[in-house]
Amino acid sequence: MTRTAAVVGGGIGGLAAAIGLQAAGWDVVVHERADALPDKGTGLGIWPDALDALDRLGLGARAREVGLAQVNGTIRRPDGSRIGILDVESMREPVHLLTRPELLGLLAEGLKPGVIRFGSNMTDLDTLRAEHDVVVGADGIRSGVRTALLGSRHTLKYAGGVVWRGAADITVPAGGETWGRGRKFGITPQSGGTTNFYAVLYGPPELGAHGGLEILPELFGDWHDPVPAVLAAIDPSTVLRHELHYLGPPLPSYVHGNVALLGDAAHAMTPDLGQGACQALIDGLVLAECLAAQEDPRAGLAAYDARRRRPSQRVAAMARRVGGLTAWRWTGLRDLVAKVALKAGPPS
Template identity: 35%
Template sequence: MAHAVVIGAGIGGLTAAVALRRRGWEVTVFERAASLEPVGSGLGIAANALRALDTIGAGDDVRALSAVQGSGGFRRSDGRWLLRTTVEATAARNGGDSLVLLRRSDLVDVLFSRLEAGTVRLGTPVLRVDPDNGLVVLAREQVTADLVVAADGIHSPVRSTLFPGHPGPRYAGVTSWRLLVPADHVPGRAHESWGHGRVFGVMPLAAGRVYCYATDTVPAGGDRRADGDASGDANGDGGDQLAELRRLFGDWHSPIPELLAAASPRDVLRNDVYHLATPLPAMHRGRIALLGDAAHAMTPNMGQGACQAIEDAVVLAHAMGSPGHAVPDGSRGGREGTLGGENGGLAAYTAARLERTSKIMARSATICRVSRMRNPLAVRLRDTALAVGWRLAPSRVNGAMDEVLGWTPPAD
C-alpha cells in the first residue's frame, strides 16, 4: 500500500488524510502540537467547502452540528445597514446550501473521527523533508513516503524548503481578535460592521453561542507570539485583550457591547494577520504537495481560508487516485507510481488549484485594504458605494461570490 505523510493536523491536513485514506492510501499525520485545536473559535463553511466535505462523507455531520446563517449583511458602526443578504438567495444560487457556522473544534472532531487510531501522532514535529525521495526526518526516526502533504501553516518550513526564493508571508496591516460568547439571546442575523479602519463580525452558532471576530489597523506585533499562524492560535493576556476590545468597540451598535460584556477573558484570541501577497510558482515539488495556508495563506475577509484548504485536500486525493490505479511516473523508468508525471498526479493538482486560490487570495487582500480605510471621506465614499450598489443592483451583489461558491469537486 502506498504511504502518504501529512504534516500538520489542522483542518486541511485532516481533510487530506481522510480523503487519501478513502482512496486506499496508508496515511500518517505528524502534528507538532500536543493536542488538536486546544482553544476554540468559530468557523464558516461555505457551499463550496460543504460539497468538498460531501465527497469524504463528512458534509451531513457538519451540517448537523452547525447553525445556518440567516439573513445578514454589512453594517456601519452605528448600526445602519449597508447591504443585506438572505439565506434563501444564497441557497438558491448554490444548490440549496448556504453558509453554515460551527466551532472549529467541532469540525476537527468530525474529521478526526474518520481516521483510524494511531493515524495522527501528536507532539511530533517534522525536522526536515526531502522532496526528491520523500524522506521525512523526525527527532528519533526517519520515514520515507510516496507522497508528503505539507499542511504546516502560513509560516511553513516546508514551503521555505521547496521555494527558498519566495518572499514568504507579509503582514496584512491588521491585527485580529476572535472569541466565543455564551448568549441567552442569540442575535438572529450574522453581520459584519465596518468603521474607520476597524471591523466587527457577529456569527450566531448552535447551542446558544455566538462567534465574534474583530480587526483593527495597527502596526504588527500585537499577537505576542512570533509563531502565530494566519488562523490565529496565539493568545496573549485575555484580560488585557478583552479590555482592549471593549475600548475599541464598546460604543458600536447593539449587540456588540452586550456580547463583549458577556465575554470571558479566557475566550479571547488575538493574532496579527499575515498572508501570501505573492503566489507560489507551483503547489508541489518532487513528492511534496503544499496545502492550505502553506500554499496560499489569505486574509480572512472572504471567509475562504479553511474552505480552500478543504478544496485542496479533496482535489489532491482525486489527482493522486487510488494507489493501484495511479498515473505512471516517468521519473521512475515507466514503473507505475503514485506521484504522476507532468500530465497527472501532483502536476494536475497544481494545475487545478494554483490559479483559483491565487485569485481568491488577491481578492481577499483587496477587501482587507478597503476595510482598513481610516480617512473620513474615503470611509464615507466606501459606505455610500456599498449602499447604492445594493439598492440599484441587489442581484449583482448576491452574485458577487458565485464564482467562488459555485465550485464543484472533481468527478471520478
C-alpha cells in the same frame, strides 16, 4: 502496491487529504505537533463548495447536523444604520457555521485509529521525502515545509491590521459586520448558544500591540447593539490576538518534487471572505482525488496544482481586496462601493 503518504500538519486541509487518500487505499500518517485536537476555537463558515467537498469525503451529512445554518448578515455603520445585506439565503445551500474543534473532530473521526500521530513535530523533510511516495505540507501559515522548499522567497506580508477573535456567552439572532473608520467588528452565531466575534483595528502592527481585552470596549463600546452586550459576555479564555498576514508573492507552484503544499501553507489569506477553512478542505479533497486517479504520483501532483493553484490564489487576492475596502477611511465612498458589491450577491 500500496502507496504511502506523510501529511505534515493535522489541521483542516491535512486531515481532509488524509481521509481522501485513506479511502483510495493509500497508507497515510499524519504528523501533528500538538498533543491533542483543540477543545476551543473560533467559528468557521463552511460555504457550499466546501460542503460539497465534505460530501465527497463522506462527512457532509454529519457536518450539516452539527453545524448551524447561517441566515443573512447585515453590514452596518457604528450607529446601526445599514450599508447592505450579505444575502446568503439565496445561495443553493446555506453556509453552515461550525467551530474549529467541531470540524476537526468530524475530520478526525473519518480516519482510522493511529493515523494521526500527536506530539510529532516533523522537521526532517528530506527523510520524509525518501520514505514516502508523497509528502503533504499542511502545516499552516508559518509552514516549515514551505520554508524548507522555498526559503524566504515567499513569506508572510503584513496585511494592515490586528485582530482579536474569540467567543462570547450570549445568543444573537444573526451575524454581521460593523464598519467604522479604521476598525470593524463582526459577530456570527455558534451552536450551543454562544457567539463568535472578531474585532479588527487597521494600521501599523504596533497599534494595540499591548492591548488586551480592556482595549475592546474603548474601541467598540459605544457602537450599536448588540456589540456592547457581546463585549460584556466575552469568554477571556477563548480570545486570541494576532496580526493579519497573507502569503506573498503567490507561489509559482504548489508542488515541488513529491511534496505538495495545501491550505495556509500554500495560500495563506486574510480572513475577510471567511474562506480559509473552505479552501483548505477543497485542497485536501482535490489532492486526494488527483492522486487516486493517476498511477504515477507525480502526475497526480501535477493535476492537483493545475486544478487548485489559480482558483485558491484568486480567492486569496479577493480576500485582500475586501479587507482593503473595509479599511478605507473614506467611509462614504467605501460604503457606496460596498453597496454595489453586495447587490451582486455573496462571492461564490
